Amino acid sequence: MIRCGIIGYGFLGKKLAGYLTRYKMRGLAITALANSRGYLYYPKGFDSDNLPADITGHTSFRASNPLEILERGLVDLLVTLTPTNVYNGEPGLTYIREALKSGVDVVTADKGPLVVAFRELTSLADSMGVFLCYEATVGGGIPVxxxxxxxxxxxxxxxxxxxxxxxxxxxxxxxxxxxxxxxxxxxxxxxxxxxxxxxxxxxxxxxxxxxxxxxxxxxxxxxxxxxxxxxxxxxxxxxxxxxxxxxxxxxxxxxxxxxxxxxxxxxxxxxxxxxxxxxxxxxxxxxxxxxxxxxxxxxxGAGESTVSALLSDIEWILAQKEASRGGR
Ligand SMILES: NC(=O)c1ccc[n+]([C@@H]2O[C@H](COP(=O)([O-])OP(=O)(O)OC[C@H]3O[C@@H](n4cnc5c(N)ncnc54)[C@H](OP(=O)(O)O)[C@@H]3O)[C@@H](O)[C@H]2O)c1
CATH class of the missing domain: 3.30.360.10 (Dihydrodipicolinate Reductase; domain 2)
Structure with a gap:
């Protein structure tokens, strides 16, 4: 099972989680969902029946810094879908940087981190041997x-x-x-x-x-x-x-x-x-x-169609992983 975490459970996060639980891509399971106040961890992986509409009100919600998801090694692939500050790249920049440093693959729709630190992040991904994909940052779902x-x-x-x-x-x-x-x-x-x-x-x-x-x-x-x-x-x-x-x-x-x-x-x-x-x-x-x-x-260039780009990035990463394990 590939454990996927989503930081940013707003418009895109909820849409993406909905499609991922329906499509069941190559053994991927959503095990962590986070917003600005904390996160929800579900090691078995959510499915469409128990995917929460709201995570903050959930009994297992942990009010804490979402970085804990990485510190505790709870995911293999992280998707960041947070409001973006194009001048300092936050909060996505810290999440992405820490994920790459921890050897976690990243998919993002957040422009800020890539505008502020494109070379740093792509070099870090290369040096750690992980993927950083950002199709959704330009043109929504258009496969640019x-x-x-x-x-x-x-x-x-x-x-x-x-x-x-x-x-x-x-x-x-x-x-x-x-x-x-x-x-x-x-x-x-x-x-x-x-x-x-x-x-x-x-x-x-x-x-x-x-x-x-x-x-x-x-x-x-x-x-x-x-x-x-x-x-x-x-x-x-x-x-x-x-x-x-x-x-x-x-x-x-x-x-x-x-x-x-x-x-x-x-x-x-x-x-x-x-x-x-x-x-x-x-x-x-x-x-x-x-x-x-x-x-x-x-x-x-925006809206639900953006999920198509996120899914394309996720599927591509999973395919590369499968190929490198000789499962092609
Ligand atoms: N919507 C689109 O059509 C679209 C298209 C392309 C790219 N994008 C980009 O995708 C990103 C997400 O867009 P969206 O429309 O899904 O945004 P959204 O509906 O505003 O959702 C943002 C989510 O991020 C969470 N969040 C805010 N600050 C956080 C922090 N410091 N740490 C962790 N989580 C935090 C929010 O949690 P709280 O509820 O707790 O604040 C919320 O769950 C943005 O960068 C946007 O520019 C969006």
Whole structure:
């Protein structure tokens, strides 16, 4: 049995646990679930009948630092799904660092740790001979890293561009199609649960910039930080500017790009028939390849679809482990 712990039992944690108990992947069992207040340990492994909706109220809940899960050696694979601070990487950074140091494989959707300490964490994983997978950090469920690393690995990536933030894309789409001013489109996005109460990281382009940093470091061998990205958000985009773009068969999108070593995020004019011109909360990522040319992936960049990326990472790790044990 491979013992899996999930730190962060909120929206994604609960969805993931639900799918994992249903799919029963290669002998994986969820043995620990944690939130900010402590953790629940169940050595037999939860199944769909006894998976708790709430862990804090559970009789076996241990009010303690979730790091104890690692200190007590209770899991072989850790998934971190905690709110992320993109400036110091916490709380995920500490959980991931300690897991890797303990020889535990890690899957995460937390951007912060990878933005702040990408090289440190990937080197640590390599030196400990464990896996660190983070498909869910960019583009939700869209298989960006696995596609680039597996199917595109013989070719060369020349540049990457993307619509990487669903909230701003929703707002810009409503401004384009309904002529709404930015503040009303934002209010609508907040009412629909597509924008945080404090939407500044999205509106100011920081969330997209984090994803650009992760893409550059993971796929282009760079060693970049948030401060290396030239960032401009959408707060100055007006209805008039969008209308003027529309009259030219274009619209304005918040585009993140990695081109010739330059990392940027800014509102850009995009042709309405361009493959990157997706609407609503969709994300799109375009690779320019030396041989293949342009390849664009489009999909849902957040929500339950993100679980698809988490499951893909987990299944990949389990398959590697099985292969190394000669079980192929
Ligand atoms: N939701 C999405 O669609 C999506 C998509 C891609 C990536 N992500 C990323 O995935 C992560 C999780 O997202 P989510 O939507 O599932 O968040 P969420 O619903 O807010 O859940 C966060 C969970 O983390 C726990 N937590 C908070 N601080 C903690 C700490 N110091 N130690 C341990 N646990 C802690 C919370 O526990 P309490 O209840 O005790 O506070 C809660 O269980 C975030 O980094 C997010 O950016 C989310």
């Amino acid at each position: 890293f696995s596609l680039a690393r597996h199917s595109l690995r013989g070719d060369r990536i020349l540049s990457i561009k993307g619509i990487l933030n669903g909230t701003t894309n929703y707002i810009l789409s409503r401004m384009h199609f309904e002529g709404l001013p930015l503040d009303l489109a934002l209010q609508e996005a907040q009412m629909m649960g597509l924008a945080e109460r404090d939407p500044s990281l999205d509106l100011e382009g920081i969330d997209s910039a984090c994803k650009i940093v992760i893409l550059a470091n993971a796929l282009l061998g760079a060693d970049r930080r948030l401060e290396d990205v030239k960032v401009k958000g959408i707060t100055q985009v007006t209805s008039d500017a969008i209308l003027a773009a529309k009259e030219l068969g274009m619209t304005i999108k918040l585009v993140g790009s990695i081109e010739g070593g330059r990392l940027s995020v800014a509102p850009r004019l995009v042709r309405l028939n361009h493959p990157l011109c997706v609407h609503g909360s969709l994300n799109a990522i375009q690779f320019k390849m030396e041989i293949l040319g342009d390849l664009t992936l489009i999909g849902r």
